[in-house]
Amino acid sequence: MTPEASRTIDVAVVGGGPAGLVAAQRLAEAGRSVVVFEKMPTFGRKFLMAGRGGLNLTHSEDFARFAARYGDREARLLPMLEAFTPADLVAWARDLGQETFVGASGRVFPKAMKASPLLRAWLARLEALGVSLHTRSAWAGWDADGALLVDGPDGREAWRPRATILALGGASWPKLGSDAAWTGVLEAQGAAIAPFAPANCGFEVAWSEIFRDRFAGEPLKNVRLTCEGRQARGDAMVAGYGIEGGAVYALGPAPREAIARDGAATLTIDLRPDLPAETLERRLSGARGGQSLANHLRKALKLSPVEVNLLREAHGLDLPGEPAALAAAIKAAPIRLTAARPLERAISAAGGVRFEGLDGLALRARPDVFLAGEMLDWEAPTGGYLLQACFATGVAAAKAAGEGLG
Structure with a gap:
């Protein structure tokens, strides 16, 4: 048997993050021979990074609302989300010995509140299924005969897999492996690629020096944010550079697109x-006496120092004293x-291979x-x-790969 013939396999999975590893698991459970290539020294580096905040696996909200979170890609992703639901993801974690719980916000976390136990159990399961796991193995495209090229140790x-799954990641946190170095290879294969842009990221604000130095790192609790009609x-x-956090990320692409279009966003x-404003006005109408405005706002509305000074940043140093205007x-x-x-x-990236240029999830070429x-x-x-x-x-x-193999 030639060395190349010995590397003939049912499916090659390129990328050792969640998408690649779950694909490998599903195919191995179906009896397929599977090899996984990961260019980094270890698997699931971005998965482990997500675990530093408790590993928010999924969300427990109503499924229709859940699916709507994907914006203009909801229709494309919906069949896949229906085929592998949040409940399925919870069951998958439980099968690997990791029970989950629902937090006060509806988010779902493993009880261990970290990714490493889940990842260890997952890799052990893959090995038990016979999946061949290769690290320090970077995909290098295909040769003239169509063989999959891998630069290993x-x-x-x-390699000559009968099917290949590419799960190469986006372009955020490149030091963890997702550097989008694959774009040129796929463009040569006719794939249409939307430019990458930061998503789930903070935004820069020209704070005054006094505000920045005093309040960087201070939270704004339970606020409502609005940008371009999105709330x-x-x-x-x-932050010292501007503003960040879950409510900012939940605005989706609206701030980023407004900045790209107009140079800034409000x-x-x-x-x-x-x-309501009427209630605020009524509370602010009480006798102020000799109190400073900051003390009046603190006592009447429990505004914190960072909130009072944010008002000055937003409206100017001289805030209105009249209750309705305030x-x-x-x-x-x-x-x-x-x-x-x-x-x-950025936590994640927008952009990537456009669905419109694919046949389902397959490259047309x-x-x-x-x-x-x-x-x-x-x-x-x-x-x-x-x-x-x-x-999902x-x-x-x-x-799709399994069906293609027959």
Whole structure:
């Protein structure tokens, strides 16, 4: 048997993140011979990074609302999300010995609150299924005869899988492996690729020096954010460069697209979303006496120092003293966003291989090659939606590859 013949296999999976590993698991469970190539020294590096915040696997909200979180890609992803639902992801984790719980926000976490136990159990399961796992093995495209080229520890190898799944990641956190170095190879195969852009990222704000130095790292709790008609409710964080946090990420692409179009975007902050302006006005109409405005706001509305000074950043140092005007200022504090944070600092990326140029999940030029995960052109906010779509597209790619093998 020639060395190349010995590397003939049913399915090669390129990429050792969640999408690639779940595809490998599904195919191995179906009796297929599977090899996984990962260019980094270990598997699941971005998965482990996500686990630092507790590993938000998915979300427990109503499924229709869940699916809508994917914006203009909902219709494309819906069949895959229906085939591998949040409940399926919870059951998968339980099967690997990791029970989950639902947090107060509806987010779903493993009880261990980290990724490493789950990843260890997962890799052990793959090995038990006979999956061949290769690290330090970078995909190098195909040769003239169509063989899959892999640069491994012992040099370049040619493999001849009957089907290939590419789960190469997007372009955020490149130091963890997802550097989008694959774009040129796939463009040469006729794939249409939307430019990558930062998603789930912070935005730059030209804070005054005093505000930045005093309040960087301070939270804005339970606020409502509005940008370009899009609203989000939750917490945000003042950063030295600007603003970040879950409520900011939940606004989706609206701030980024407004900045690209107009050079800046206006983020409007409602510091007391549970109270109508009339209630604020009534509370502010009480006797102020000799109190400073900051003390009056603290006592009447429990505004924190960072909130009071954010109002000054938004409306100018001289806040209105008249109750109705002050209430309006609290309900709508405009902040000018000037730029999204760099792609390498974003939690995820927008852009990637467009679904419109694929046959399902298969490359048109190579119908035995299927794509999955973040390298596809979709985006979603944090909250479990990112991992859920990675798993769902990985499962869908495995199904398509298995059907192609007959």
